[in-house]
Amino acid sequence: MIQDVNHPIIETHQLRRRYGRGEAAMDGLAGVDLTIRRGELVALMGPSGSGKSTLMQILGLLDRPTSGSYYLDGTDVSRLTTAEQAELRGRRLGFVFQGIYLLPRLNAIRNVELPMVYARFPASERKHRAADSLSRVGLAELANRRPNQLSGGQAQRVAIARAVAPGPDLLLADEPTGALDRASGREVLSLFQHLNDDMGLTIVVVTHDPLVGRHARRIVELEDGHVISDNIVNEAERIVADHPLEVVK
Amino acid sequence: MNAFSIALDSIWAHRLRSALTSLGIVIGVFAVVTLTSLGSGVRSYVSGQFGSFGATLITVAPALPHASSHKPRFGGGPNNNFINVPSTLTVGDATAISLAHSRDISQVAPVAVLPVTVSPTSGSSSGLAATGTTASYFRAEQLSFAAGRFTHSGAVLGSSAMHTLFPRVKDPIGRTIYVGQSPLPVTGVLNSASGLLSKAANNTIFVYVSTGLKISDLHNISEILVAASGNTQVNGAGSVITRVMKRRHPSGNFTVTKDTQILKTINNTLSTITTFLSGLAAISLLVGGIGIMNIMLVTVTERFREIGIRKALGARDSDILVQFLAESVLLSLLGGAIGVLLSALASHMIGQLAGFSAGLTLDAVALAVGFSLLVGIVFGVIPAFRAARLMPAEALRTE
Numbered sequence: 001m002i003q004d005v006n007h008p009i010i011e012t013h014q015l016r017r018r019y020g021r022g023e024a025a026m027d028g029l030a031g032v033d034l035t036i037r038r039g040e041l042v043a044l045m046g047p048s049g050s051g052k053s054t055l056m057q058i059l060g061l062l063d064r065p066t067s068g069s070y071y072l073d074g075t076d077v078s079r080l081t082t083a084e085q086a087e088l089r090g091r092r093l094g095f096v097f098q099g100i101y102l103l104p105r106l107n108a109i110r111n112v113e114l115p116m117v118y119a120r121f122p123a124s125e126r127k128h129r130a131a132d133s134l135s136r137v138g139l140a141e142l143a144n145r146r147p148n149q150l151s152g153g154q155a156q157r158v159a160i161a162r163a164v165a166p167g168p169d170l171l172l173a174d175e176p177t178g179a180l181d182r183a184s185g186r187e188v189l190s191l192f193q194h195l196n197d198d199m200g201l202t203i204v205v206v207t208h209d210p211l212v213g214r215h216a217r218r219i220v221e222l223e224d225g226h227v228i229s230d231n232i233v234n235e236a237e238r239i240v241a242d243h244p245l246e247v248v249k
Numbered sequence: 250m251n252a253f254s255i256a257l258d259s260i261w262a263h264r265l266r267s268a269l270t271s272l273g274i275v276i277g278v279f280a281v282v283t284l285t286s287l288g289s290g291v292r293s294y295v296s297g298q299f300g301s302f303g304a305t306l307i308t309v310a311p312a313l314p315h316a317s318s319h320k321p322r323f324g325g326g327p328n329n330n331f332i333n334v335p336s337t338l339t340v341g342d343a344t345a346i347s348l349a350h351s352r353d354i355s356q357v358a359p360v361a362v363l364p365v366t367v368s369p370t371s372g373s374s375s376g377l378a379a380t381g382t383t384a385s386y387f388r389a390e391q392l393s394f395a396a397g398r399f400t401h402s403g404a405v406l407g408s409s410a411m412h413t414l415f416p417r418v419k420d421p422i423g424r425t426i427y428v429g430q431s432p433l434p435v436t437g438v439l440n441s442a443s444g445l446l447s448k449a450a451n452n453t454i455f456v457y458v459s460t461g462l463k464i465s466d467l468h469n470i471s472e473i474l475v476a477a478s479g480n481t482q483v484n485g486a487g488s489v490i491t492r493v494m495k496r497r498h499p500s501g502n503f504t505v506t507k508d509t510q511i512l513k514t515i516n517n518t519l520s521t522i523t524t525f526l527s528g529l530a531a532i533s534l535l536v537g538g539i540g541i542m543n544i545m546l547v548t549v550t551e552r553f554r555e556i557g558i559r560k561a562l563g564a565r566d567s568d569i570l571v572q573f574l575a576e577s578v579l580l581s582l583l584g585g586a587i588g589v590l591l592s593a594l595a596s597h598m599i600g601q602l603a604g605f606s607a608g609l610t611l612d613a614v615a616l617a618v619g620f621s622l623l624v625g626i627v628f629g630v631i632p633a634f635r636a637a638r639l640m641p642a643e644a645l646r647t648e
Contacts, residue, residue, distance in 0.1 A: 087563065
């Protein structure tokens with residue numbers, strides 16, 4: 001994975017997102033400047049209503065900012081058409097959500113293939129990458145299961161396999177452990193660390209779970225639509241991914 | 250995994266709802282196809298009835314009063330019913346037409362409807378009609394004799410008339426019937442006629458025209474029946490008749506009507522009725538289409554999350570549009586196919602019962618398929634657009 005290190009993968013200036021109109025209007029984001037470089041593992045933290053999910057949706061091109069600019073890998077994405085944004089979502093971005101966001105009528109491997117169907121990958125490459133990706137999250141044997149035949153942790157790992165299968169530059173996760181028990185949650189987090197360490201994938205995780213925060217290399221805290229702190233986590237304070245239990249206890 | 254297989258899967262996932270949604274289209278297509286098929290079935294049946302004698306008959310009748318500037322009046326005195334036109338046609342007119350010796354004319358028969366009662370005994374009535382004519386009439390109408398023949402002094406019975414007059418008699422030839430006050434011997438019996446227009450002969454007693462006119466004290470005949478020698482001679486025969494009649498009736502108080510014209514009129518009328526009924530049936534297709542739109546709109550709302558996921562994974566607006574459009578088109582095509590099948594069944598059964606073939610016409614099937622495709626697209630577009638235009642964040646927000 002050869003990467004251009006000249007510009008950051010994410011760069012925002014005075015990003016605003018306003019919901020509603022007139023008196024009832026409120027700012028989801030009230031001017032956020034954020035720069036994320038390649039290979040970072042960043043946690044966006046803050047209480048609910050702080051704007052962290054809104055920020056992630058804008059970073060993921062799932063929503064448009066009311067004002068401000070957003071450069072994704074050097075491109076001003078607010079100028080792109082919806083079709084171009086869709087193309088970027090499919091090829092360059094991967095998403096993992098809270099809860100199960102697999103399509104219930106497709107089995108695991110079909111779900112993993114889906115973004116590559118939309119990105120018009122050739123069928124053979126699609127199948128190859130999907131199988132690869134599923135085995136990377138340790139679920140090669142469950143490829144033909146439907147989502148309702150998977151545990152919550154397994155389903156979330158399928159979702160991660162789906163997010164990384166097309167080879168994205170950026171993985172965006174919104175409360176990925178929110179609906180999981182602690183053991184499954186830790187599995188997901190160590191998977192993230194593995195993807196970040198070994199494959200250099202840039203990951204942005206939205207969470208209010210301190211455990212997730214402690215897996216990150218950088219923690220950005222939001223409150224009321226503003227960034228209130230942005231800290232690089234000291235290597236000594238970080239949980240070593242392979243032994244998370246020792247620190248928690 | 251294209252749009253249509255996604256659509257099929259979604260239809261299959263909601264079997265009951267899909268079936269109920271399609272029902273509107275099923276009924277609409279069924280009604281349209283069945284009615285148009287029946288319409289064309291009836292039309293070809295009617296044409297067939299004429300076709301057995303090639304629609305070669307031409308009728309010369311007195312002009313209706315309104316044609317000779319007398320307006321018909323209704324409900325006044327006893328004699329103002331406009332069908333009861335005072336006729337000026339005579340047996341001589343018929344003779345003149347046949348004396349023209351046109352090669353286009355094969356038969357000429359004067360026809361006199363006799364205002365007399367017919368019965369096996371003197372003074373009673375059987376309700377049967379008596380007609381005075383010549384032997385040409387039977388050849389023109391292609392009526393065949395079961396027994397006996399037509400003579401100047403006897404009577405010939407239609408097949409039903411025979412049963413009415415002589416219920417338990419096998420061979421009535423030689424028996425006497427009373428036409429008006431005159432006793433006449435029965436000299437012939439006709440085979441039963443099945444043609445649409447020759448059926449009337451079954452209930453008729455035929456006597457020689459001059460005998461009949463004398464019995465009922467009439468001078469004029471009701472009409473002249475002319476048979477052209479073939480389909481292509483009808484127009485030639487018509488102009489010969491008109492020329493002869495114009496010479497004998499300069500006032501023009503007669504009409505010349507070709508069976509082909511009647512056929513055309515009947516066909517036009519049937520077409521109009523069929524179109525009208527199909528139009529009514531098409532309204533139910535419209536209602537069915539609105540039903541599909543309704544369900545699709547509900548489906549879109551219900552599937553916000555799915556749409557959100559697909560968009561997050563890189564689906565373009567057009568991918569979503571095509572997916573939902575495919576679903577509504579498939580639903581309505583499915584309904585259309587079932588409707589066509591049902592109406593094939595119905596047309597077959599009706600054909601069996603009514604005794605004429607009412608097979609599906611290709612037109613009707615093409616119309617139905619085209620129409621249900623149109624319904625699917627027209628009523629699927631709005632929901633599909635709603636789904637496609639959804640912002641992914643908005644779609645994902647609904648849990």
